[in-house]
Amino acid sequence: MLFGKSLFQSVVDRLADEAEAEVEAPEPSFRVNGLSAGFATEKIEASPVNAGLRQDAYLFLMSQDEPTETKAPVKPPHLDRLTVEQIAEDLGILADDTRDMLQERRRLFARHNHPDTVHPDFREPANTRMKIANLLIDEALRRLDATV
Numbered sequence: 001m002l003f004g005k006s007l008f009q010s011v012v013d014r015l016a017d018e019a020e021a022e023v024e025a026p027e028p029s030f031r032v033n034g035l036s037a038g039f040a041t042e043k044i045e046a047s048p049v050n051a052g053l054r055q056d057a058y059l060f061l062m063s064q065d066e067p068t069e070t071k072a073p074v075k076p077p078h079l080d081r082l083t084v085e086q087i088a089e090d091l092g093i094l095a096d097d098t099r100d101m102l103q104e105r106r107r108l109f110a111r112h113n114h115p116d117t118v119h120p121d122f123r124e125p126a127n128t129r130m131k132i133a134n135l136l137i138d139e140a141l142r143r144l145d146a147t148v
Contacts, residue, residue, distance in 0.1 A: 073119040078112070079126055087132045093140050102144070106137045 005013070081090060091105055111117075113133070115126040 073121055075122050076118065079118070079122055079129065082125060082128055082132075084132055084136070087129055088136055091133055091136060093136060097140065097144075099141065099144060102137050102140055106134070109133050 078090070081087065091109055093102070093105065097105070110130065110133075113126055113129045115123040115130065118126045
């Protein structure tokens with residue numbers, strides 16, 4: 001007890017005093033304080049006489065560049081190499097490659113041939129190339145593990 005009051009009662013009294021001291025916030029208004037006049041916008045009549053003025057103002061804000069024609073995507077030549085022999089040649093797997101070298105070959109091949117890096121029209125051959133390349137590298141890793 002502090003000075004004849006319990007701790008709880010002194011906290012309640014202090015909170016009541018603070019609540020009385022709080023000043024209510026002014027109600028929000030839509031006027032800008034300090035300005036005695038409102039804002040006036042330029043009024044353009046909706047008549048055929050002013051239609052050209054509105055169109056000119058609109059076209060002025062638009063880009064001056066002419067739309068360019070979209071070109072058809074060009075298929076990269078390596079996506080035509082889909083046989084196992086061609087992909088093995090592209091991978092360049094050697095008999096004395098280590099596990100790290102094979103994983104590095106996989107990453108380099110994926111960087112240039114992954115389906116996510118080509119145009120959507122050419123994803124199927126890129127997907128085929130990646131499947132065959134992964135198969136060849138996995139076989140090389142199995143052969144490497146069998147010799148160890």
